[in-house]
Amino acid sequence: GDSVTQTEGLVTLTEGLPVMLNCTYQTIYSNPFLFWYVHYLNESPRLLLKSSTDNKRTEHQGFHATLHKSSSSFHLQKSSAQLSDSALYYCALSSGTGGYKVVFGSGTRLLVSP
Amino acid sequence: DAGVTQTPRHEVAEKGQTIILKCEPVSGHNDLFWYRQTKIQGLELLSYFRSKSLMEDGGAFKDRFKAEMLNSSFSTLKIQPTEPKDSAVYLCASSPGGSSYEQYFGPGTRLTVL
Numbered sequence: 618g619d620s621v622t623q624t625e626g627l628v629t630l631t632e633g634l635p636v637m638l639n640c641t642y643q644t645i646y647s648n649p650f651l652f653w654y655v656h657y658l659n660e661s662p663r664l665l666l667k668s669s670t671d672n673k674r675t676e677h678q679g680f681h682a683t684l685h686k687s688s689s690s691f692h693l694q695k696s697s698a699q700l701s702d703s704a705l706y707y708c709a710l711s712s713g714t715g716g717y718k719v720v721f722g723s724g725t726r727l728l729v730s731p
Numbered sequence: 732d733a734g735v736t737q738t739p740r741h742e743v744a745e746k747g748q749t750i751i752l753k754c755e756p757v758s759g760h761n762d763l764f765w766y767r768q769t770k771i772q773g774l775e776l777l778s779y780f781r782s783k784s785l786m787e788d789g790g791a792f793k794d795r796f797k798a799e800m801l802n803s804s805f806s807t808l809k810i811q812p813t814e815p816k817d818s819a820v821y822l823c824a825s826s827p828g829g830s831s832y833e834q835y836f837g838p839g840t841r842l843t844v845l
Contacts, residue, residue, distance in 0.1 A: 623773075650832050661734070661836040662774075662822070707774060716781050717762045717826045719834060723773035 619644045621710050621722035629728045636680075636695040638725045640708030643689065649712050651684050651691040652719065656705040665706070666693070698729045733758070735837035737823050743843045749811040752840045755804055756825030764834060765798050765808050768820040777808065777821075781828075813844045 620643045628638060642651065650669045656662040668675045668684045668691065675682055680695045691708060708722040736755045744750050756763050765777040778798035779787040788798070795814075800806040810817055820841050824834040 652832070654834075661838050662824075663836065664833045667833065711832045713832075716779065716786050717828055717832055717834075718764075718776070718779055718787060719832065720776075721766075721774035723771070 619646075619649075619710055619712050619720045621708050621720055623706075623708050623722035623725050625725045626723070627726045627728065629730065630698045632700055632729055632731055633697050636693070636698045636702065636727065638693040638706055638708075638727065640682075640691045640693065640722060641689050642691065642708070642710045644710060644712045646712040646714055647686075649710055651682075652709040652711070653680070653682060653691070653693050654707040654709060654721075656707065656724075658704070662705075662707065698727075700729050700731065703727055703729045735823055735825055735835055737821075737837035737840050739840060740838065741841050741843075743845065744813045745845055746815060747812045748844075749809065750813055750842065752808040752810075752821055752823075752842075754806045754808070754823030754837060756806070756823070757827070757835050758804065759827065760825035760835070761803075761828045762826040763800060763806050764824045764826070765806070766822040766824065768822055768839065774822070780806065810842075813842075815844045818842055818844050 652667045653665040654662045655665045671686045707724045709719045711719045738753045763780045766774045777789045780800045783800045797809045820839045822839045823837045
């Protein structure tokens with residue numbers, strides 16, 4: 618079945634440094650939807666980015682990601698980390714064939730310090 | 732519009748008890764999901780409803796977990812009997828369907844089983 622791999626459970630950064638959270642996926646379907654969700658403490662998880670277009674950069678709130686079907690990747694990046702970026706980030710995949718079911722990765726906790 | 736609501740926000744149960752968690756999706760959303768959130772596994776799908784019909788009942792969770800959706804605006808998740816390993820945050824999410832695969836999450840219920 619479909620799967621999503623986030624290799625880092627925890628990423629710690631100093632404010633101002635670039636952010637890169639890794640995400641790779643597996644699916645047999647050729648047109649998947651990829652997502653990044655962010656979960657801030659004491660809030661509900663919410664969608665940060667989504668894409669289904671190969672090699673096209675998508676941006677939101679200073680974060681960006683590019684879906685690369687050739688490498689089955691959808692890494693999340695930001696040029697300069699802020700303290701307020703500290704949160705739990707989930708990469709997720711929908712193959713578009715199981716209704717609106719989405720498969721989530723195990724999550725990466727980002728901690729940004731001064 | 733109101734977002735996804737979940738009650739209770741916190742639940743403490745003794746081992747062997749039956750507990751029922753409640754969820755109200757965003758009005759008009761056709762798809763509803765129950766997830767368990769843990770640090771190790773991330774977001775695990777428990778159940779998926781589309782237009783009140785059960786689409787998926789997460790394999791490993793079938794034994795003691797039962798989700799129901801008696802009408803389009805209300806769903807319950809029953810855990811019977813509870814075990815200490817069930818301690819986690821339980822999240823409910825809904826999706827409008829159509830061309831959007833975005834999921835809207837509730838605030839979650841934190842369950843502690845003693």
